[in-house]
Amino acid sequence: MNTKIMQTLEFDKIKKALIAYTASELGRVEVEELMPATDLTKVQQWQEETEDGAKLLRLKGGMPIPKLQNIKPHLKRLEIGAMLNGIEIAQIGKVLRTTTEVTRFFDDLSEIGVELFRLYELVAKLVTLPTLNQMIREAIDEDGHVMDDASQALKGIRTGMKRSESNIREKLDSLIRGKNAQYLSDALVTMRNDRYVIPVKAEYRNHFGGVVHDQSSTGQTLFIEPQSVVDLNNKLRQLQIEERQEIDRILAELSNEIAPYGAEILNNMFLLGKLDFIGAKAAYGKNIKATRPLVNEENDVRFIQARHPLIDEKQAVANDILIGGDYQALVITGPNTGGKTITLKTLGLLQLMGQSGLQLPVAEGSQMGIFTEVFADIGDEQSIEQSLSTFSSHMTNIVSILNKIDDKSLILFDELGAGTDPQEGAALAIAILDQVGAVGSYVMATTHYPELKAYGYNRPGTINASMEFDVETLSPTYRLLIGVPGRSNAFEISKRLGLDTAVIDSARSLIDGESQNLNEMIADLENRRKMTEMEYHEVRQYVEEAETLYQDLTTALEQFFGEREDLVKKAREKANQIVSEAEEEASKIVSDLRKMQLTGQFEGGIKEHELIDAKSKLANLHHEETLTKNKVLKKAKAKQQFKKGDEVIVASYGQRGTLMEKVEGNNWLVQLGILKMKIKESDMTLAQPEKEPTRKMVATVRSSNDSHVSTQLDLRGERYESALSEMDQYLDAALLAGYPQVTIVHGKGTGALRQGVTEALKNHRSVKKFETAPQNQGGNGATIVYFS
Numbered sequence: 001m002n003t004k005i006m007q008t009l010e011f012d013k014i015k016k017a018l019i020a021y022t023a024s025e026l027g028r029v030e031v032e033e034l035m036p037a038t039d040l041t042k043v044q045q046w047q048e049e050t051e052d053g054a055k056l057l058r059l060k061g062g063m064p065i066p067k068l069q070n071i072k073p074h075l076k077r078l079e080i081g082a083m084l085n086g087i088e089i090a091q092i093g094k095v096l097r098t099t100t101e102v103t104r105f106f107d108d109l110s111e112i113g114v115e116l117f118r119l120y121e122l123v124a125k126l127v128t129l130p131t132l133n134q135m136i137r138e139a140i141d142e143d144g145h146v147m148d149d150a151s152q153a154l155k156g157i158r159t160g161m162k163r164s165e166s167n168i169r170e171k172l173d174s175l176i177r178g179k180n181a182q183y184l185s186d187a188l189v190t191m192r193n194d195r196y197v198i199p200v201k202a203e204y205r206n207h208f209g210g211v212v213h214d215q216s217s218t219g220q221t222l223f224i225e226p227q228s229v230v231d232l233n234n235k236l237r238q239l240q241i242e243e244r245q246e247i248d249r250i251l252a253e254l255s256n257e258i259a260p261y262g263a264e265i266l267n268n269m270f271l272l273g274k275l276d277f278i279g280a281k282a283a284y285g286k287n288i289k290a291t292r293p294l295v296n297e298e299n300d301v302r303f304i305q306a307r308h309p310l311i312d313e314k315q316a317v318a319n320d321i322l323i324g325g326d327y328q329a330l331v332i333t334g335p336n337t338g339g340k341t342i343t344l345k346t347l348g349l350l351q352l353m354g355q356s357g358l359q360l361p362v363a364e365g366s367q368m369g370i371f372t373e374v375f376a377d378i379g380d381e382q383s384i385e386q387s388l389s390t391f392s393s394h395m396t397n398i399v400s401i402l403n404k405i406d407d408k409s410l411i412l413f414d415e416l417g418a419g420t421d422p423q424e425g426a427a428l429a430i431a432i433l434d435q436v437g438a439v440g441s442y443v444m445a446t447t448h449y450p451e452l453k454a455y456g457y458n459r460p461g462t463i464n465a466s467m468e469f470d471v472e473t474l475s476p477t478y479r480l481l482i483g484v485p486g487r488s489n490a491f492e493i494s495k496r497l498g499l500d501t502a503v504i505d506s507a508r509s510l511i512d513g514e515s516q517n518l519n520e521m522i523a524d525l526e527n528r529r530k531m532t533e534m535e536y537h538e539v540r541q542y543v544e545e546a547e548t549l550y551q552d553l554t555t556a557l558e559q560f561f562g563e564r565e566d567l568v569k570k571a572r573e574k575a576n577q578i579v580s581e582a583e584e585e586a587s588k589i590v591s592d593l594r595k596m597q598l599t600g601q602f603e604g605g606i607k608e609h610e611l612i613d614a615k616s617k618l619a620n621l622h623h624e625e626t627l628t629k630n631k632v633l634k635k636a637k638a639k640q641q642f643k644k645g646d647e648v649i650v651a652s653y654g655q656r657g658t659l660m661e662k663v664e665g666n667n668w669l670v671q672l673g674i675l676k677m678k679i680k681e682s683d684m685t686l687a688q689p690e691k692e693p694t695r696k697m698v699a700t701v702r703s704s705n706d707s708h709v710s711t712q713l714d715l716r717g718e719r720y721e722s723a724l725s726e727m728d729q730y731l732d733a734a735l736l737a738g739y740p741q742v743t744i745v746h747g748k749g750t751g752a753l754r755q756g757v758t759e760a761l762k763n764h765r766s767v768k769k770f771e772t773a774p775q776n777q778g779g780n781g782a783t784i785v786y787f788s
Contacts, residue, residue: 001035001036001038001352001355001372001373001374002373002374002375005348005352005373005374005375005376006352008348008376008378008379009345009348009349009352009374009376010310010345010349011349011352011353013310014309014310014349014353014358015031015032015034017284018031018034018280018281018284018358019031019032019280021279021280021281021283021284021287022276022277022280023065023066023067023068023276023279023280024065024066024067024068024069024272024273024276025068025069025070026068026070026269026270026272026273026276026277027065027273027276027277027279027280029070029273030273030274030276030277031277031280034356035356036351036352036355036356036374037355037356037357038355038370038371038372038408039370040295040297040370043295043354043355043357043370044295045118045357046356046357047292047293047295047354047357047359048117048118049117049118049119049122049278049281049357050278050281050282050285050292050357050358050359051117051292051359052116052117052118052119052278053119053278053279053281053282053283054282054285054286054292054359055114055116056109056116056119056279056282057279057282057283057286059114060105060109062279062282062283063102063105063275063276063278063279064098064101064102064105065098065102065272065275065276065279066094066098068091068094068095068098068269068272068273068276069091069094070269071088071091071092071095071265071266071269072266072269074088074091074092075092075262075265075266078255078258078259078262079259079262082255083248083251083252083255084251084254084255084258085144085251086140086144086145086146086247086251087143087144088144089136089139089140089144089251089254089255089258090136090140090141090142090143090144091144092136092258092265093133093136093137093140094142095265095268095269095272096128096129096132096133096136096265096268097133097137098272099126099127099128099129099268099272100128100130100133100645100647102123102126102272102275103123103126103128104646106119106120106123119275119278122271122274122275123271123275125267125271126267126268126271126272127264127267127268128645129261129264129265130644130645130658132257132258132261133658134658134671135254135257136254136258138150138673139250139254140254146247146250146251149673150250151246151249151250153246154243154246154247154250157239157242157243157246158243160239161236161239161240161243164232164235164236164239165196165236167232168196168229168232168233168236169189169196171228171229171232172189172196172198172226172229173189175198175208175226175228176188176189176198180207180208183200183201183204183207183208184198184199184200184201185199185200185201185216185220185221185725185728185729186199186729186732186733188732188733188736189736190223190732190733190735190736191735191736192213192214192223192225193213193214194237194240195213195225195233195237196225196229196233197213197214197223197224197225198223198224198226199216199221199222199223199729199732200221200222200223200224201220201221201222202215202219202220202221202222205222205224208224208226208227208228209226209227209228210224210225210226210227210228210229210230211224211225211230212224212225213225214765216725216728217724217728217759217760217761217763217764218721218724218725218728218760220725220728221725221728221729281357281358281359282359284358285358285359288307288309288313288361289313289361290309290358290359290360290361290362291359291360291362291363291364291366292359293354293359293360293362293366293367293368294365294366294367294368295354295367295368295369295370296324296367296368296369297370298324298325298369299324299369299370299371299408299410299442300324300325300367300369301321301322301323301324301347301351301367301368301369301442302320302321302322302324302325302366302367303320303321303322303346303347303350303360303362303366303368304320304362304363304364304365304366305318305319305320305362305363305366306318306319306320306321306346306347306350306360306361306362306366307346307361307362308342308345308346308349308361309349309350309353309360309361310349311342313361317339317477317478317479318363319343319346319478319479319480320480320482321343321346321347321350321480322482323347323442323444324369324442326461326463327461327462327463328437328440328441328442328443328461328462329433329436329437329442329443329444329445329456329459329461329462329463330443330444330445330462330463330465330482331433331445331446331447331452331453331455331456331462331463331464331465331485332344332444332445332446332447332464332465332466332467332480332486333446333447333448333449333450333452333453333464333465333466333485333486334446334466334467334469334476334486338467338468338469338476338478338486339467339476339478339479339480340414340446340467341378341414341446342478343444343446343467343480344376344378344412344414344444344446345378345412347410347412347444348374348376348410348412350362350368351368351369351371351374351410352374354368355368355370355371369410369442370408371408371409371410371442372406372408372409373404373405373406373408373409373410374409374410374411374412375401375404375405375409375410375411375412376411376412376413376414377394377397377398377401377412377413377414377416378412378414379414390418390419391418391419391420394415394418394419398413398432402432402435402436405436405439405441406439406440406441407439407440407441408441409439409441409442410441410442410443410444411436411441411442411443411444412443412444412445413432413443413444413445413446414445414446415446415447415448416429416432416433416445416446416447416452417429417432417447417449418447418448422449425449426447426449426450426451426452427451429445429447429449429451429452430451430452430455433445433452433455433459433462434459437459437461437462453485453486456485457485463482463483464482464483464484464485465480465481465482465483465484465485466480466481466484466485466486467479467480467481467486468480468481469486491504491507491508642659642662642668642681642684642686643659644659644660644661644662645658645659646658646659646686646687647659647686647687648670648684648685648686648687649684649685649686649687650670650672650677650679650683650684651683651684651685652679652683655672655673656672656687657670657671657672657673657679658670658671659671660676663678666680666681666682667679667680667681668681668684670684709730709733709734709736709737709739711734711739711741711742711743712742712743712744712745713726713727713730713742713743713744713745714745715727715744715745715746715747715753715757716745716746716747718753720752720753720756723746723753723756723757724756724757724760727744727757727760728760728764730742731764731766731767731785734787735766735787739787740786740787741784741785741786741787742784742785743773743777743778743782743783743784743785744757744761744782744783744784744785745778745781745782746781746782746783747781748780748781754780754781754783757783758770758783761783761785766787766788767785767786767787767788768786768787768788769786770783770784770785770786771783771784772784
């Protein structure tokens with residue numbers, strides 16, 4: 001398919017709208033690479049996939065495809081022996097988890113009998129890797145951080161780090177309390193260069209000894225690591241190095257575990273992207289109220305109540321667009337601004353969408369064709385640089401099209417032959433249409449030339465059409481009338497606008513009789529069409545009433561059979577109750593008879609087999625109660641069918657685990673964290689897929705009084721020096737509190753304080769950036785500060 005048609009018919013806008021419905025980067029790539037297919041089998045397959053997606057959207061709200069990253073570069077790095085970082089491994093783990101959830105999702109659909117065309121076959125190609133998935137889940141969280149339980153060594157190191165931090169804090173807290181507070185700018189503990197420090201007034205820099213790591217922007221405060229905590233900080237630093245080494249070892253080990261499964265994981269990624277793409281096509285189709293078109297191999301195109309997908313549904317006028325079958329050419333005549341060009345674009349764009357596997361904004365029962373090429377000459381492409389007039393630009397494009405067409409091409413001509421002498425233009429238009437007809441291509445053309453009205457009437461395989469015009473309101477209705485050529489409404493419009501009747505009659509006498517007869521013929525055809533349309537709507541109303549009555553009768557019949565079945569069931573239950581009571585009474589009588597026989601009360605004797613036969617006959621009076629299949633119990637039982645790799649909740653421990661293998665009886669070996677335990681099936685239930693986790697906040701060490709730190713500092717009314725000193729202390733407190741950003745309110749005034757704040761923020765090492773607050777938060781009277 002040529003790329004120019006994609007721009008002419010704005011197919012790229014369809015793709016842009018489609019991208020908004022994708023959930024993953026992989027799905028977006030599929031949309032960006034989307035192009036119409038010309039193979040019948042492929043188009044039908046794509047349409048079936050979209051229909052499956054639409055069905056799942058109706059039944060389940062869509063497929064469980066979360067936001068997934070493209071992990072192909074990560075797997076490529078593994079091939080050359082590189083080590084992945086935590087984020088990369090987490091992204092691979094997310095693909096594995098999604099693979100498991102999607103597989104389980106479709107297994108559940110299969111168990112409840114949901115029929116699909118293609119997606120079961122597609123999902124069957126997914127490869128679940130439960131062991132690898134579990135390893136990643138136990139070591140790496142969703143944000144890519146290595147968890148404490150990833151190894152015993154890491155857990156021990158981090159425990160030691162917490163203990164060291166606690167010791168340092170206790171030591172520094174003892175220094176900043178009591179009489180030492182007079183030497184400090186503020187009684188708080190902060191960090192510089194990953195080491196704990198305290199803010200000391202510059203004149204007392206030697207009081208605590210130790211190392212100076214930083215100073216405030218004013219130079220009045222020094223951030224000193226006291227000598228008494230240097231060794232403790234060194235120990236903490238050593239533990240941090242050990243932590244980094246252990247993390248690297250864990251990441252290397254996980255990378256080595258992932259590497260052998262690179263091909264399977266990559267295949268899963270592409271399949272999940274394909275599923276996301278199919279879900280996006282279904283969601284977009286729902287948004288434009290689209291339906292699945294039938295595919296006609298003979299290119300008999302019938303778009304019923306078709307709308308242009310890029311025009312608001314409330315404004316678009318739906319039309320029946322028909323081409324193919326008995327008519328390979330459709331010639332549309334009528335005035336400007338009547339909707340001829342939009343009709344051309346609607347036909348071409350819907351055909352491109354259908355051949356791309358998208359559902360179309362048409363009524364049920366519509367059908368599309370399969371064209372090897374779609375060409376269009378729409379719009380004015382005149383060029384000053386190339387010395388091309390409007391006519392020349394059109395003719396250059398038409399020549400190029402005629403050199404490429406075949407009997408499987410669809411051609412759209414807008415204002416064919418326009419831009420030159422009307423007589424010559426009409427002749428050229430007829431000759432071009434004859435050439436297209438000789439090749440066998442399908443063509444829809446718009447024109448103003450009255451000569452083409454006779455052409456559409458006389459040529460076999462060609463039909464006229466027009467855009468309806470309401471003479472009463474002097475406005476187009478944008479409705480396409482197939483079989484009725486357009487006619488000039490100049491006389492009627494002029495009369496309604498007040499032109500003298502004598503002038504109009506004079507004008508009528510000047511046009512030739514053939515044109516006059518043609519206009520009268522067209523007017524008669526329009527009247528006949530309107531009468532036929534009224535009769536159609538009347539018959540349609542009767543049909544709809546009959547359909548409603550049929551549905552009511554069907555519903556009533558179903559209710560009747562349902563109630564009858566309930567009554568029969570109750571009657572059987574009552575009969576069974578009566579028979580059971582009679583059987584119990586009869587058993588008692590037979591028992592008494594047998595006792596009498598044994599005691600010799602009946603000399604003739606009663607045969608034992610006669611007693612048994614009598615009892616059997618009584619028992620045969622009992623009716624079996626037939627119950628319909630209980631779908632709820634069936635579904636509940638089906639949900640408890642366990643298989644290897646399932647995630648379950650163990651009730652006795654309240655823990656989530658993964659099934660490893662089935663052992664003797666109804667017992668399973670279950671992975672619970674780092675433990676493997678044998679659990680009975682009765683103690684387990686299948687776990688629901690985990691929802692998209694919320695992003696975890698990075699833990700930050702805070703001082704004992706950081707909960708009193710506000711996210712906003714108001715300096716209005718403060719003296720210049722004290723304001724800057726107060727801001728400096730506030731920034732340290734905010735840093736320790738772990739705030740990502742704060743607001744400094746300095747007011748507008750003369751601007752001196754604002755300038756001072758700006759200069760201090762520029763020189764502050766922990767400030768990443770700052771900007772003027774929005775108007776609703778103080779405008780240039782406040783500054784928002786972001787920390788690095």
